[in-house]
Amino acid sequence: MTVSVVRARLLLACALLLAAPVGTAAEPAPATPTALSPASIEHARTLRDQALDGTMAWDMVEALTTEIGPRLAGSEAEARARDWAVSRLRTMGFENVRVEPFTIPGWERGEEHAALLAPFPQPLEITTLGGSVGTPAAGLEAELVSFESLAALRAAAPGSLDGKIAYVSHAMQRTQDGSSYGFYGELRRVGASVAAEKGALALLIRSIGTDSHRFPHTGQMRYAEGVARIPAAALSNPDADQIERVAQRGQPLRVHLALSPQASAEAPSGNVIAEIVGRERPEEIVIIGGHLDSWDLGTGAIDDGAGVAITTAAAKLILDSGKRPRRTIRLILWGAEEVGLLGGYEYLEAHREQLPQHVIGTESDFGAERIWQLTAQVSPAGQAVVDIMSELLAPLGVARGSMDKSGSGPDLVPMVEAGLPSLRLVQNGTDYFDLHHTHDDTLDKIDPAALDQNVAAYVVFTWLAADSTVNFWR
Amino acid sequence: MTVSVVRARLLLACALLLAAPVGTAAEPAPATPTALSPASIEHARTLRDQALDGTMAWDMVEALTTEIGPRLAGSEAEARARDWAVSRLRTMGFENVRVEPFTIPGWERGEEHAALLAPFPQPLEITTLGGSVGTPAAGLEAELVSFESLAALRAAAPGSLDGKIAYVSHAMQRTQDGSSYGFYGELRRVGASVAAEKGALALLIRSIGTDSHRFPHTGQMRYAEGVARIPAAALSNPDADQIERVAQRGQPLRVHLALSPQASAEAPSGNVIAEIVGRERPEEIVIIGGHLDSWDLGTGAIDDGAGVAITTAAAKLILDSGKRPRRTIRLILWGAEEVGLLGGYEYLEAHREQLPQHVIGTESDFGAERIWQLTAQVSPAGQAVVDIMSELLAPLGVARGSMDKSGSGPDLVPMVEAGLPSLRLVQNGTDYFDLHHTHDDTLDKIDPAALDQNVAAYVVFTWLAADSTVNFWR
Numbered sequence: 021m022t023v024s025v026v027r028a029r030l031l032l033a034c035a036l037l038l039a040a041p042v043g044t045a046a047e048p049a050p051a052t053p054t055a056l057s058p059a060s061i062e063h064a065r066t067l068r069d070q071a072l073d074g075t076m077a078w079d080m081v082e083a084l085t086t087e088i089g090p091r092l093a094g095s096e097a098e099a100r101a102r103d104w105a106v107s108r109l110r111t112m113g114f115e116n117v118r119v120e121p122f123t124i125p126g127w128e129r130g131e132e133h134a135a136l137l138a139p140f141p142q143p144l145e146i147t148t149l150g151g152s153v154g155t156p157a158a159g160l161e162a163e164l165v166s167f168e169s170l171a172a173l174r175a176a177a178p179g180s181l182d183g184k185i186a187y188v189s190h191a192m193q194r195t196q197d198g199s200s201y202g203f204y205g206e207l208r209r210v211g212a213s214v215a216a217e218k219g220a221l222a223l224l225i226r227s228i229g230t231d232s233h234r235f236p237h238t239g240q241m242r243y244a245e246g247v248a249r250i251p252a253a254a255l256s257n258p259d260a261d262q263i264e265r266v267a268q269r270g271q272p273l274r275v276h277l278a279l280s281p282q283a284s285a286e287a288p289s290g291n292v293i294a295e296i297v298g299r300e301r302p303e304e305i306v307i308i309g310g311h312l313d314s315w316d317l318g319t320g321a322i323d324d325g326a327g328v329a330i331t332t333a334a335a336k337l338i339l340d341s342g343k344r345p346r347r348t349i350r351l352i353l354w355g356a357e358e359v360g361l362l363g364g365y366e367y368l369e370a371h372r373e374q375l376p377q378h379v380i381g382t383e384s385d386f387g388a389e390r391i392w393q394l395t396a397q398v399s400p401a402g403q404a405v406v407d408i409m410s411e412l413l414a415p416l417g418v419a420r421g422s423m424d425k426s427g428s429g430p431d432l433v434p435m436v437e438a439g440l441p442s443l444r445l446v447q448n449g450t451d452y453f454d455l456h457h458t459h460d461d462t463l464d465k466i467d468p469a470a471l472d473q474n475v476a477a478y479v480v481f482t483w484l485a486a487d488s489t490v491n492f493w494r
Numbered sequence: 495m496t497v498s499v500v501r502a503r504l505l506l507a508c509a510l511l512l513a514a515p516v517g518t519a520a521e522p523a524p525a526t527p528t529a530l531s532p533a534s535i536e537h538a539r540t541l542r543d544q545a546l547d548g549t550m551a552w553d554m555v556e557a558l559t560t561e562i563g564p565r566l567a568g569s570e571a572e573a574r575a576r577d578w579a580v581s582r583l584r585t586m587g588f589e590n591v592r593v594e595p596f597t598i599p600g601w602e603r604g605e606e607h608a609a610l611l612a613p614f615p616q617p618l619e620i621t622t623l624g625g626s627v628g629t630p631a632a633g634l635e636a637e638l639v640s641f642e643s644l645a646a647l648r649a650a651a652p653g654s655l656d657g658k659i660a661y662v663s664h665a666m667q668r669t670q671d672g673s674s675y676g677f678y679g680e681l682r683r684v685g686a687s688v689a690a691e692k693g694a695l696a697l698l699i700r701s702i703g704t705d706s707h708r709f710p711h712t713g714q715m716r717y718a719e720g721v722a723r724i725p726a727a728a729l730s731n732p733d734a735d736q737i738e739r740v741a742q743r744g745q746p747l748r749v750h751l752a753l754s755p756q757a758s759a760e761a762p763s764g765n766v767i768a769e770i771v772g773r774e775r776p777e778e779i780v781i782i783g784g785h786l787d788s789w790d791l792g793t794g795a796i797d798d799g800a801g802v803a804i805t806t807a808a809a810k811l812i813l814d815s816g817k818r819p820r821r822t823i824r825l826i827l828w829g830a831e832e833v834g835l836l837g838g839y840e841y842l843e844a845h846r847e848q849l850p851q852h853v854i855g856t857e858s859d860f861g862a863e864r865i866w867q868l869t870a871q872v873s874p875a876g877q878a879v880v881d882i883m884s885e886l887l888a889p890l891g892v893a894r895g896s897m898d899k900s901g902s903g904p905d906l907v908p909m910v911e912a913g914l915p916s917l918r919l920v921q922n923g924t925d926y927f928d929l930h931h932t933h934d935d936t937l938d939k940i941d942p943a944a945l946d947q948n949v950a951a952y953v954v955f956t957w958l959a960a961d962s963t964v965n966f967w968r
Contacts (some may be wrong), residue, residue, distance in 0.1 A: 082739070086614065086736060086739045086740060086743075087613075087614050087743075088616075089614060089616030089617075089736075090616060090617070091608075097615070097616070136563075138564065139561075140560065140561050140563060140795070141563075142562075142563030142564060142571070142616050143563075143564070143569070145933060193895070232938045232939075233707060233709075233934050234709070234933040234936060235707075235708070235793070257938075258934075258936040258937070258938050261937070261938055262560060262563075262793070262936075262937075263934075265560045266560060269560075269561075280807075306931070318708070319736070427521065430912070445729040450903075457617060460707050460708050460732075460733075460734075462708060462732040463735070464706045464731075464732050464735055465706075
């Protein structure tokens with residue numbers, strides 16, 4: 021062991037000591053080498069403070085949402101967004117900027133209209149769920165039968181909905197961490213096939229959203245194999261309230277529904293990639309990013325222009341710092357996330373052999389509010405680096421959450437399922453589902469200072485993960 | 495003078511003394527006979543407190559917005575609303591329940607689509623202004639020229655907009671009393687003809703609204719005589735922001751606009767009237783009410799289901815109290831307000847000879863928030879009654895405002911211009927123009943407790959005005 025190695029280990033031990041939680045009853049964690057020098061940690065702190073002083077994140081999301089606007093997976097607009105991103109990332113000075121193209125099933129919304137015909141005629145605000153088939157061109161007209169939950173729909177007798185439209189309520193409740201989206205979102209994802217099994221002609225659901233505005237929330241649905249494919253749409257929450265008030269009056273409800281989405285076998289998509297190549301271990305990769313596609317209704321500001329902007333701004337701060345980390349930082353602006361994490365699956369497929377070289381990853385895809393919690397899913401050795409990150413993030417108002425499960429981010433799910441270590445910088449999502457997948461997901465909802473706080477957290481994670489030599493794999 | 499008259503006058507003097515402002519430097523107001531007995535004033539107080547304990551206002555607006563929904567002036571839905579109101583008012587026990595029918599020019603919205611074609615193709619959220627002509631069936635496509643205000647549009651040279659679409663910003667700011675609606679709303683009312691005079695093919699405006707949601711705000715517009723009639727529509731505020739960000743980038747904007755409203759020469763409307771006939775002076779009339787029609791986009795909850803409900807509930811409390819006031823209370827649920835106060839003009843036309851028998855009037859048409867101010871426009875003698883009202887309203891958080899000009903309410907404008915005394919119970923309108931004339935004007939925006947506070951204020955006004963014998967005319 022050379023003197024310099026001994027000195028480095030001592031300094032690391034000091035850093036870890038500083039980073040250790042104070043005042044807990046737990047035994048002190050054993051010092052684990054992170055290969056992070058005090059200068060490296062200091063650099064992370066400097067980058068963090070620079071981010072808090074202002075970043076290019078706002079300009080990036082402003083430009084993406086203004087110059088491209090909505091960018092549905094597979095659309096010409098998503099292709100324009102890839103070109104836009106490649107051009108911007110090259111101009112910024114990133115290395116190895118490229119598109120990894122793939123194809124997806126195509127789907128476009130078309131027209132969407134609904135009306136209550138009886139007992140009280142009036143229009144309804146709806147939107148087609150992504151992937152849904154259409155109605156006959158003239159629409160369909162049928163009695164509406166209401167269910168209070170997906171479970172209640174599941175309990176209906178087969179054939180009991182023959183010739184009818186099923187309506188399911190199931191009002192989503194707010195959470196800070198977004199953890200109830202899986203629970204409430206199941207209705208959107210699987211409801212059509214459950215209704216079809218009972219004989220229904222179509223499914224209408226209360227929007228998977230927490231607002232009380234007349235914006236219906238779209239989002240992807242799936243058909244089960246071997247079940248009739250019926251059209252599915254979401255009512256805005258005030259319209260769902262209206263349907264429920266009418267239903268309480270006891271008279272039968274008749275509804276007209278006309279949806280004309282168009283599906284196609286194949287449409288182009290792709291992941292946009294940019295790098296800062298590592299100075300010592302260029303083959304080892306730290307992944308950050310957001311997804312470039314959005315739903316077609318809004319301009320994809322909080323979902324996920326913000327994530328694209330936050331992670332690009334974090335990488336750009338490192339690029340401009342003049343210091344290159346040991347490992348490669350790979351910024352991935354994912355394609356076709358909204359329609360089933362298709363960019364994530366395609367990436368894993370294309371890079372499966374190099375998966376072990378991916379040391380850790382995270383994604384920003386939960387809006388534009390401030391980060392309040394850090395969660396991780398890494399080895400004990402990796403935990404020592406997370407401890408340092410945690411120390412640097414505490415002044416930003418970021419608390420330590422679960423160290424057993426991160427949540428990662430949707431596009432990393434395929435790789436995390438295959439073993440990739442991950443970390444999540446959890447944004448405050450209390451209001452996220454007010455805007456999610458609606459016309460109202462636009463730039464005016466984003467606070468530039470909150471974006472910069474996000475960038476500050478991402479730059480700390482990105483620099484430290486990429487400048488360490490720790491094996492995060494468990 | 496009989497003993498009983500002397501006694502009554504003494505009691506009135508006592509009432510006035512109690513009602514006089516305390517602790518001001520002003521000289522005591524001279525005692526003016528109001529003919530209001532202490533028992534009458536006490537009855538007003540009782541009715542007020544009953545209202546605060548809960549009224550039928552919420553049920554009324556719930557039923558109107560659910561069972562009828564949108565009710566555009568001249569439409570079949572407005573006719574249904576009249577039938578609904580007549581039936582309800584008769585069931586409640588009001589006297590002389592009737593419709594005073596009239597006809598108006600017909601107008602229906604049709605389809606409305608807009609898109610930015612260049613430099614950044616994307617859809618835009620718009621709505622046609624009420625009364626606008628349509629575009630050619632295929633829509634029109636033209637360069638967009640931006641103006642920062644109506645004044646800037648007026649200053650453009652004739653012919654300078656030949657073949658172009660004019661866009662005017664002019665972002666409305668919040669006020670508590672709604673007083674800036676006239677100023678900002680002028681763009682909507684007259685802008686199309688100003689743009690046409692410069693050669694424009696069409697007018698797009700920033701919505702006259704204070705929210706940042708993707709709901710465009712409709713509202714009536716007018717064409718000037720002798721000027722080409724061009725189509726006019728409003729962009730939602732986030733879309734207006736978007737257009738302005740794009741324009742700042744310096745490249746020419748091209749826009750596609752397709753509007754298909756349908757006008758007709760004649761459509762049915764009417765005012766619904768219900769009364770509590772006065773016990774001593776049945777020919778003298780106190781008017782309260784709201785308007786029954788709404789724009790077609792929302793369900794007309796705050797505009798003006800709330801006003802209908804508040805004033806009906808106030809009248810119903812008096813009806814149910816078992817005491818009849820001296821004068822007749824006439825509840826008018828106005829028709830065709832949104833399209834130019836047509837119900838108000840028709841009423842004046844039909845009742846011009848009886849105008850002097852209308853002793854005072856007011857209308858609730860500024861949403862569903864709490865009342866914070868009382869303004870009046872009455873004789874000095876009438877002011878003595880207003881003083882008593884003011885005393886009873888102070889505990890509800892209602893302050894005295896101008897005693898020279900009331901603001902009355904839109905449907906009373908024709909009569910107030912002809913001399914009718916009026917009073918206004920001013921609601922807090924800080925958020926009113928977030929929802930006004932949008933899809934989002936729905937029941938969920940109404941707080942039942944705030945409605946009841948409104949009813950409490952209206953019942954005080956209505957009882958005291960109708961039970962006094964004062965001449966409010968100036």
